[in-house]
Amino acid sequence: xxxxxxxxxxxxxxxxxxxxxxxxxxxxxxxxxxxxxxxxxxxxxxxxxxxxxxxxxxxxxxxxxxxxxxxxxxxx
Amino acid sequence: xxxxxxxxxxxxxxxxxxxxxxxxxxxxxxxxxxxxxxxxxxxxxxxxxxxxxxxxxxxxxxxxxxxxxxxxxxxxxxxxxxxxxxxxxxxxxxxxxxxxxxxxxxxxxxxxxxxxxxxxxxxxxxxxxxxxxxxxxxxxxxxxxxxxxxxxxxxxxxxxxxxxxxxxxxxxxxxxxxxxxxxxxxxxxxxxxxxxxxxxxxxxxxxxxxxxxxxxxxxxxxxxxxxxxxxxxxxxxxxxxxxxxxxxxxxxxxxxxxxxxxxxxxxxxxxxxxxxxxxxxxxxxxxxxxxxxxxxxxxxxxxxxxxxxxxxxxxxxxxxxxxxxxxxxxxxxxxxxxxxxxxxxxxxxxxxxxxxxxxxxxxxxxxxxxxxxxxxxxxxxxxxxxxxxxxxxxxxxxxxxxxxxxxxxxxxxxxxxxxxxxxxxxxxxxxxxxxxxxxxxxxxxxxxxxxxxxxxxxxxxxx
Numbered sequence: 001x002x003x004x005x006x007x008x009x010x011x012x013x014x015x016x017x018x019x020x021x022x023x024x025x026x027x028x029x030x031x032x033x034x035x036x037x038x039x040x041x042x043x044x045x046x047x048x049x050x051x052x053x054x055x056x057x058x059x060x061x062x063x064x065x066x067x068x069x070x071x072x073x074x075x076x
Numbered sequence: 077x078x079x080x081x082x083x084x085x086x087x088x089x090x091x092x093x094x095x096x097x098x099x100x101x102x103x104x105x106x107x108x109x110x111x112x113x114x115x116x117x118x119x120x121x122x123x124x125x126x127x128x129x130x131x132x133x134x135x136x137x138x139x140x141x142x143x144x145x146x147x148x149x150x151x152x153x154x155x156x157x158x159x160x161x162x163x164x165x166x167x168x169x170x171x172x173x174x175x176x177x178x179x180x181x182x183x184x185x186x187x188x189x190x191x192x193x194x195x196x197x198x199x200x201x202x203x204x205x206x207x208x209x210x211x212x213x214x215x216x217x218x219x220x221x222x223x224x225x226x227x228x229x230x231x232x233x234x235x236x237x238x239x240x241x242x243x244x245x246x247x248x249x250x251x252x253x254x255x256x257x258x259x260x261x262x263x264x265x266x267x268x269x270x271x272x273x274x275x276x277x278x279x280x281x282x283x284x285x286x287x288x289x290x291x292x293x294x295x296x297x298x299x300x301x302x303x304x305x306x307x308x309x310x311x312x313x314x315x316x317x318x319x320x321x322x323x324x325x326x327x328x329x330x331x332x333x334x335x336x337x338x339x340x341x342x343x344x345x346x347x348x349x350x351x352x353x354x355x356x357x358x359x360x361x362x363x364x365x366x367x368x369x370x371x372x373x374x375x376x377x378x379x380x381x382x383x384x385x386x387x388x389x390x391x392x393x394x395x396x397x398x399x400x401x402x403x404x405x406x407x408x409x410x411x412x413x414x415x416x417x418x419x420x421x422x423x424x425x426x427x428x429x430x431x432x433x434x435x436x437x438x439x440x441x442x443x444x445x446x447x448x449x450x451x452x453x454x455x456x457x458x459x460x461x462x463x464x465x466x467x468x469x470x471x472x473x474x475x476x477x478x479x480x481x482x483x484x485x486x487x488x489x490x491x492x493x494x495x496x497x498x499x500x501x502x503x504x505x506x507x508x509x510x511x512x513x514x515x516x517x518x519x520x521x522x523x524x525x526x527x528x529x530x531x532x533x534x535x536x537x538x539x
Contacts, residue, residue, distance in 0.1 A: 002149040004128050007420045008390045011472045012427065025140065028425030029451075029469050033135040036128055037145035061149035 001043055001062035003050075005034055009057035019052055020045035082406050085185055089114040091403065092174055092182050094164045095190030095330075096120025098128065099369030099392040103188050104154040106400035116156040117182055119174065122214060123161030130389055132218035133240055134422060137225065137247035143218035164191070167337040169356070172364065185364065186403045189334070189346055189354065190396065192370045193327035193387060198235075203297040208305040209321045212240060224320045225251055232256075233308045233318035235294050237264035239421045241324030242277065246423035249284045256287040256316050258294055258308070261509055269434050269466055271507025273454060276447050276468065280424045289314075297321055327387060329371050339365065345373035345385045350412040352399035366403050368395040374413055378482065379433050379463065388419045416478055417464075420471075426450055429471045431478045432464030439503035443493045445470055453477065456506055457487025 003023075005016075012030030016023070023038045023046055038046055043063060050058045091107060093100045096118045104116055120126075128146045136143040159176065166175035167187075174182045195211035198204035208229075210221050225232070225248065232248045234241045237259035248255040261267065263274030264281060281288045289310065296309040308316045334341035339362070340355035341347075346367045347355045352374065354365040367374075369392040375381040394415035402410045421428045437456025445452035445468075453473050456464035462485045465477035480489070488503050 002147050004149055006390070006393075007130070008418045008429070010420075027422065028427060030471055031422035031425070031427040033138065033140050033422075034131075035135065035141045036131055037142065037147065059149050059151065061151075 001038055001040065001046065001060060003034070003036055003038070003046060003058060003060035005032060006057045006059070007032065009055045011055055013054045015052040015054065016049035016058060019049040024049060079406075082404070085114070086111060086404050087113055089185040089404075090117070090183060091115070091186045091188070092117045092119065092184035093188040093190060094119045094174060095188075095192055095369065095371070096122070096158070096160060097126050097190070097192055097369075097392075098148060098389065099190035099192070099396040100188070101126040101148055101150075101154075101396075102393050103190065103368060103396035103400040104156055105151045106397045107404060108154050109152060110401060110404060112404050114185075116154065117159060117184075118156050119159045119162065119164050119176065119182065121161070121163035121177075124215065125158075125160070127215055129213070132215065133212055133243040134247070136218050136222060137244065138250060139222075143215050143222055146215065164333050167334055167339065169338050169362070169365070187365045188396075188399055188403065189365065189367045189371060190369045190392075191330035191333070192392075193329050195323070196325045196328050198297065198321075198323045198325075200297070203299070203305075204323070205303075206297055206299040206305040206321075207303055208319050209297060209323065211323050212244065213327070221320075221322065225253060229253060229318070229320045231316070231318040232320045232322065233258070233316055234322045234324055235308075236324040236326070237261075237277075237281075237288070237290075238267065238324060238326060239265065239419075239423075241322065242281065242423045243421060244322050244324060245281060245286045246284065249286060249424070254287070255285075256289060256308075256318065257281065258289045258292050258310060260291070260293050262290050264288070266507070266509060267435070269430070269454075270437070270440060270456075271509075272440050272447070272504060273466060273468075274507065276450060277423075280426060280450065284424045287316075327370070329385075331371060345371050347373045347383060350375055350377065350414070351402045351410050352395060352413055353402070366399040368392065368399040376417075377412070377414060378416070378484075379436060382436075384417065384433065386417050388417060390418050391415055416481065418474075418478075427469050427471055428466065429474055430464065430466040431474055432456065432462075432481045434464040434466060434506070435508055436463045437506050437508075439487070440506040441488055441503045442497070442500040443489055444473060444495045444500070446497050446499060453493075455480075455487070455489055457489075457503060460487055461485065462487045462489065 024034045027033045047063045126148045135141040163177045195213035231254045234257040242264050245255050245257045263278040265277045266274040293311045298307040300306045329345045331341040340357045348367040352366045353361045370387045373383045373385045398413040418431045436458045439457045441455045451469040453470045454466045462480045
């Protein structure tokens with residue numbers, strides 16, 4: 001599982017940090033830090049974070065167990 | 077190009093992408109997503125699959141991510157030939173061939189140049205080789221720096237207080253390490269955001285315990301008898317003992333491999349039109365060579381058609397997508413790269429974000445919040461128009477300001493804003509340095525036709 005957050009889009013709503021606290025953490029009031037290569041046991045939590053992001057800033061692959069990629073951010 | 081020819085290109089053409097980082101990967105994905113079914117080759121000088129760099133100066137230094145595990149997620153399968161760990165060394169435009177460092181040659185029908193930038197090394201080679209003198213660009217650089225910071229150095233010295241340098245200094249303080257930071261200008265971030273915002277960044281740094289030294293340059297790095305760096309000599313004659321030195325003097329564009337190719341490539345990057353097609357050195361546009369990402373320099377309609385080089389993550393993604401689209405389209409189906417410049421940084425617990433081109437602004441208005449509180453929105457104006465905005469811990473407003481830039485809203489701003497303070501009623505000079513004087517290399521480089529624009533000329537101190 002690999003993930004990246006488009007921090008231009010991120011507005012610090014912190015939904016990801018609530019849903020997957022071992023992967024995403026707020027740093028200060030609105031900066032986000034995250035682990036781009038979380039452990040497999042975080043998969044469900046990351047999937048929930050991806051879905052819950054109000055600005056759809058998180059792109060992750062390997063979220064389904066088959067390992068196919070999932071597009072989570074909009075494509076320009 | 078005839079419809080037949082284009083159809084054949086899409087079906088069985090050969091596309092080569094030089095540069096296997098963020099822009100190269102996203103371009104490859106876009107090509108496949110838009111139906112390119114031919115041969116796709118990605119060439120990268122680093123021996124790794126594409127990885128993300130912004131975490132290297134933030135979460136990796138703080139121990140929240142491994143510097144060796146920031147590989148970028150894939151949006152889709154790209155079915156490409158990967159030539160990793162081998163640099164491109166030459167381009168033959170007439171024969172449509174890329175030469176590789178291992179002597180191989182790769183032929184293309186369409187080429188995308190996305191070779192990005194590299195860290196500007198310390199200018200005295202012998203001093204740069206001292207153990208403990210670091211740069212931060214690649215994952216190996218980051219792993220090396222993380223190891224050195226974990227070893228508990230007595231003092232870290234950061235040369236250059238741009239975004240990267242300031243982020244390193246911030247991480248050091250968070251790790252409890254003593255850190256000094258030297259900057260030629262009067263404050264950090266001056267090249268990117270101007271002196272008014274720079275003074276806020278200076279206060280932030282010093283309040284967090286950074287030994288910030290401004291209006292100075294580093295004149296020499298001193299090693300000990302076994303070749304480890306031990307001290308930094310400054311232009312004000314002071315000497316600071318340090319066992320880790322992070323050289324953070326901006327970047328160099330990876331265009332050397334194009335020397336003599338006939339492309340309009342040089343230290344400022346590879347010039348291209350708004351459709352990402354590279355210019356040759358005569359200023360005539362090519363039709364089978366495209367450019368994207370940090371190495372590109374393209375005109376932007378919203379900013380007076382100035383050629384902008386943007387070392388921004390979001391620009392790499394957007395320009396790669398546009399370049400890839402245009403590589404397999406024709407005529408009116410092509411799109412201009414009209415991405416609104418935007419970047420983020422994070423230091424000393426504050427989230428800094430920007431849209432537009434701040435260095436273009438002569439004046440600045442603090443339209444929301446207050447500099448003293450480190451939570452504010454600043455709007456930059458140029459010739460009566462809003463051209464940029466910056467927020468410190470105020471990111472949710474930025475999209476509104478982006479719309480103002482896009483519609484050429486008047487400056488000084490006429491709209492009312494929430495949380496306007498007395499200090500925000502009138503514009504003040506934004507405090508950018510004279511562009512003819514060198515700085516640490518701002519993240520946004522304005523370059524254009526004006527002979528007065530010399531921002532990319534580098535004059536390291538040599539006394």
